[in-house]
Amino acid sequence: ELTNRSFEDPPGSSVTPSGWYDCGFEGETPPDILPSPTLNIGKTAYHRSTYLGLTVRDNNTWESISQELRQPMQKGACYQLEVYLARAHSYWGISRITGKEANYKEPALLRIFGGFDGCDGRQLLAETPTVSHTDWRRYVLQLEPALKPYDHLILEAHYGDGPMPGPNNGNVLVDSLSNLIPVDCNANPGLNKNPEPEFAKRQMLSPKEADRDLPLPVSEAAKGEPISETQLLELITTTAPRIAFDPAGNLEHSHYTDPLTNKGKWANLLLKNILDGLAQHPLAILVIVIPEKDPNLAALKKQNLKEALVDLGALQEQVILRDWLEKDVEKVWYGNAESGVLMRLIR
Structure with a gap:
């Protein structure tokens, strides 16, 4: 394993990152x-x-x-x-x-x-x-x-x-x-000599979901339009399966312009759309779990998702982020169990 892979140190000029x-x-x-x-x-x-x-x-x-x-x-x-x-x-x-x-x-x-x-x-x-x-x-x-x-x-x-x-x-x-x-040295011939960029490649998608690499649609909630709780559930049903992490455990995100500040920000727009809709229903609670089998990767994904929720202004009383429990298999979840998150809406 490499130390300080994200180069986390106090910002400054002419500073060698710790561990390097x-x-x-x-x-x-x-x-x-x-x-x-x-x-x-x-x-x-x-x-x-x-x-x-x-x-x-x-x-x-x-x-x-x-x-x-x-x-x-x-x-x-x-x-x-x-x-x-x-x-x-x-x-x-x-x-x-x-x-x-x-x-x-x-x-x-x-x-x-x-x-x-x-x-x-x-x-x-x-x-x-x-x-x-x-x-x-x-x-x-x-x-x-x-x-x-x-x-x-x-x-x-x-x-x-x-x-x-x-x-x-x-x-x-x-x-x-x-x-x-x-x-495997033969798995990706060509990358060895002439490496090419792969821009946030999502390997977990079925062919019908391949449109996620296109510009993301803005939900009615993101536009500020009122949506019903039924529409919120539909939003979660269709959006949660497209929320994913890269192989290193980082939550995928895109750049957008905040309409309130007119400043550019980085965020997972799919998660943002869900939170925008959730904010319209104070009695609704969003439960999020990460069904990752690797405990180290699960902890990293959970931390990155927690940071994303904080950055997006998620309310603590409306969002529960927890580990997967054995009894959860009996409940109805929406999302991507292989590499993303699972969500359900409760009251």
Whole structure:
């Protein structure tokens, strides 16, 4: 398992995240923990509170960090690594060439190395495409150590294929790194050499549910229109099966503009629609359970869902989030038992 996979530390400039080592060039600064008012970067983290900012510089240097693995990656084995990446369109610093203030806005990419003794990157295991988008997107990479068992994992920013190729001032934002998951080396041929992003892929869907990757419809409750309790139950029936977690246990969410503040936010819009409807019925209570068999993953999913409920302003007296009980099998639930949540409405 990796330590501090979500880079949760006090925000600041030139701060190596706890559990990681700075592998930058001599005389250069470590990466940044974001968001940070000092750097004028307010982008919300994909997971929890903070994330990592890695930059590339116009003097042919770049930032990287390393972590010692509890168990080495074995030679000839394959591992899957998932990570959420984005780019900041405004990332101000000092140019190493001119000595003047510069915007490190050029798109960069992320490289994954295996190595020994901290920052000794012996083999390039994966390289993402250039990260030019400013929204969080999930990348799934396949790593195959071919030389030796590596006991260190290294994350490194490098120059991308942007409008200003070559040594430039750019950045890549990193969040919600997964643990290394052993996989069949033949399961995903092609990811090893040319990893492609998979944007919040939902594997649990039946073909008729595949429309969930389209723009989400706004419910009448989300529009502020009154809905009956029967309509609320119908909303839960149709919406709950589409609420899902990614393989790392993170609740999937999308970006939207809050009509009250006119500010952009990240939230699970399906869950938001249900809570909007629930708020219209003070006597109704929404019971939510997570039927996850893996206790560690269940705890992570429960914590992430709890944080999402708090962020969406769910009322404690109207929402019950608890573990699955044996007697629950006798009740009627709506949702996705395999990888999502189950819900029921009571009074």
